[in-house]
Amino acid sequence: MTHILRSEWTKIRSVRSTVWTLAATAVLMLGLSALLSASVKSQADGPIPGGEAIATSLMGSMFASLSMAALGVLVISSEYRTGSIRTSLMAVPTRMRLLIGKIVVFTIVSLVVCAVAAAGSIGVGLAISQPPSVDLGQLVWSTMGCSAYLTACGLFGLGLGTLIRHTPGALVSAIALMLVLPPLTYQLPGEWGKAVNAYFTTNAGQLIVTGRANDFLGPVSGFGVYLAWVAVAMVAGAVLLQRRDA
Amino acid sequence: MTAIRATNLSKRYGGTLAVADLSFDVEPGHVTGFLGPNGAGKSTTMRMILGLDQPSGGSVAVDGKPYREWRRPLRKVGALLDAKAVHGGRSARNHLLAIAQSNAIPAGRVAEVLEVVGLSEVAGRRIGGFSLGMSQRLGIAAALLGDPEILLFDEPVNGLDPDGILWIRTLMRKLAAEGRAVFVSSHLMSEMAQTADRLVVIGKGRLIAETSVSEFIGRSSQGYVRVRSPRLAEVAELVKVGELHADHLRVTAMSTLEIGALTARSGIPLEELTFVRPSLEAAYMELTKDSLEFTS
Numbered sequence: 001m002t003h004i005l006r007s008e009w010t011k012i013r014s015v016r017s018t019v020w021t022l023a024a025t026a027v028l029m030l031g032l033s034a035l036l037s038a039s040v041k042s043q044a045d046g047p048i049p050g051g052e053a054i055a056t057s058l059m060g061s062m063f064a065s066l067s068m069a070a071l072g073v074l075v076i077s078s079e080y081r082t083g084s085i086r087t088s089l090m091a092v093p094t095r096m097r098l099l100i101g102k103i104v105v106f107t108i109v110s111l112v113v114c115a116v117a118a119a120g121s122i123g124v125g126l127a128i129s130q131p132p133s134v135d136l137g138q139l140v141w142s143t144m145g146c147s148a149y150l151t152a153c154g155l156f157g158l159g160l161g162t163l164i165r166h167t168p169g170a171l172v173s174a175i176a177l178m179l180v181l182p183p184l185t186y187q188l189p190g191e192w193g194k195a196v197n198a199y200f201t202t203n204a205g206q207l208i209v210t211g212r213a214n215d216f217l218g219p220v221s222g223f224g225v226y227l228a229w230v231a232v233a234m235v236a237g238a239v240l241l242q243r244r245d246a
Numbered sequence: 247m248t249a250i251r252a253t254n255l256s257k258r259y260g261g262t263l264a265v266a267d268l269s270f271d272v273e274p275g276h277v278t279g280f281l282g283p284n285g286a287g288k289s290t291t292m293r294m295i296l297g298l299d300q301p302s303g304g305s306v307a308v309d310g311k312p313y314r315e316w317r318r319p320l321r322k323v324g325a326l327l328d329a330k331a332v333h334g335g336r337s338a339r340n341h342l343l344a345i346a347q348s349n350a351i352p353a354g355r356v357a358e359v360l361e362v363v364g365l366s367e368v369a370g371r372r373i374g375g376f377s378l379g380m381s382q383r384l385g386i387a388a389a390l391l392g393d394p395e396i397l398l399f400d401e402p403v404n405g406l407d408p409d410g411i412l413w414i415r416t417l418m419r420k421l422a423a424e425g426r427a428v429f430v431s432s433h434l435m436s437e438m439a440q441t442a443d444r445l446v447v448i449g450k451g452r453l454i455a456e457t458s459v460s461e462f463i464g465r466s467s468q469g470y471v472r473v474r475s476p477r478l479a480e481v482a483e484l485v486k487v488g489e490l491h492a493d494h495l496r497v498t499a500m501s502t503l504e505i506g507a508l509t510a511r512s513g514i515p516l517e518e519l520t521f522v523r524p525s526l527e528a529a530y531m532e533l534t535k536d537s538l539e540f541t542s
Contacts, residue, residue: 007348014340015333083331086298087388090325091348093297093314245299 004092004101012075012105021071022109025064025150026117032060033121037128050134055210057125058118058146062179065153065202068110069174072157075102077167089246099162099238103155110154115147138211145208148223152205153178156230162237177229178202201229247309249274249396249427250295254304257290257451264290265451267304272429272446274395277422279442279459280431281530287451288431289327292400295429296325308396320349324389325398329381334374338365338384341373342391351392359387379410386417397421399430403437415441435530447530471497471505474518481516484508494518 012018036056040048048056076099079085092098122139157174164170178201185197197203198216205226207219217225250272257265265287272278282288293299295306297313305312308323316322332341342356360366363383368376373384382402389397399418403411418441422428432438438445438459445462447455455462473488473495475481481495482488485505488495497505502519509516 003350004348007344010340010344010347015335082333083328084333089298090296091320091345093319
């Protein structure tokens, strides 16, 4: 398995799309943190509470989730687009090992890069909004939560890419499931509608970034629900990968 | 060891049977040509050998077991399917490195195979900019990485210039001479005549022949004697068994000696008296004429 991980690491580090999507993630995180923190600061009457300052710093994760999902999609869909998936499967005919290799390498890269981006965003945000005090525990928790959330978004993309095998199709699905549909579920009527809304993909997943709870889920349980969504996409993709001709 | 053994291999796509009940062996030490018209099922068969496509029926084993059961298959089998099926953004070196690492092949092999195929100079360049000939060489480098005993090439000379074709032919023969099994597909008989010593011929997914090249020629079509003469009609009358064409007479039942003696006795001058050897091309055309997917 270490050989496969090494190979997947070589693959992910040797294409430009990795650099671009990771750079986009960092720019979105840092840029929006600066922008929104400045905006909050200018509109505030008094000092900004530390918790709010951190939450504002990480608002960029809403869009950075898409660049990470794009990277996740590309990790596998670019192999289908070019046909190099056949080379990969010839080298690693046990298909689950190949997929696990991709998942592990992506997860490590994403956790590291997103933690750095999140920490940087908080740093930039706090420098601008200048809260009187910040809880160190919350700072660490938010950084890790944001990194985990963005990584889950990328894995969602990887699952959809494995399932759909087609870059534009997988990207559109990811955008729909992560960005377009979640706010639309607010329109659903009744108690049932509220539950669907609370449990729907990023509505649940984002709780770990903000550290808040909704009517049904807390930060950790919300993230758990989001991981379940990711797992469904991944398992469906894995089953088809196993069964389909390459 | 039988390098590749297909046993009643079948592949069905929807309603069409791409490969039907195909059985053949590929042995080490030979270049085995895998011959058939376009659409005959050659690539499908190759994908099944490599575990990419699941057979609908039958099985195929690589050195005794299915491809998917080999843990580090590239050390056993090297294959070139589609030279352009690579990520164009990667350098040649990184492309090969990723493949090598997956099968625990030492990274040093990458430089070695790049040297063998003559791509050392462009190792750091993005492969998206490679010509078809360079891509083909890169694909062959990838196939050679694991120093495998078995090699598969799917239409390797397609789109290559004469230099490239000659290079691939020489390489395949060299690999076979080293005791490896080389299985190479082509829809061009003339190509196989130059390279292969054994043939697996298929048409419409079915086995037409599994034989040596020389046997294949002998079995499928006979040679004939071509006679030209300013007095061709008289020759035709004399020979009796000939088949008269516009500008020549075609005789299968008599030798050049017999015909020559006959016409000499009657004092008829000849322009040409040639024994026309059956060509591999002709043998192939004859055998596959019923199995062409599309006839023009």
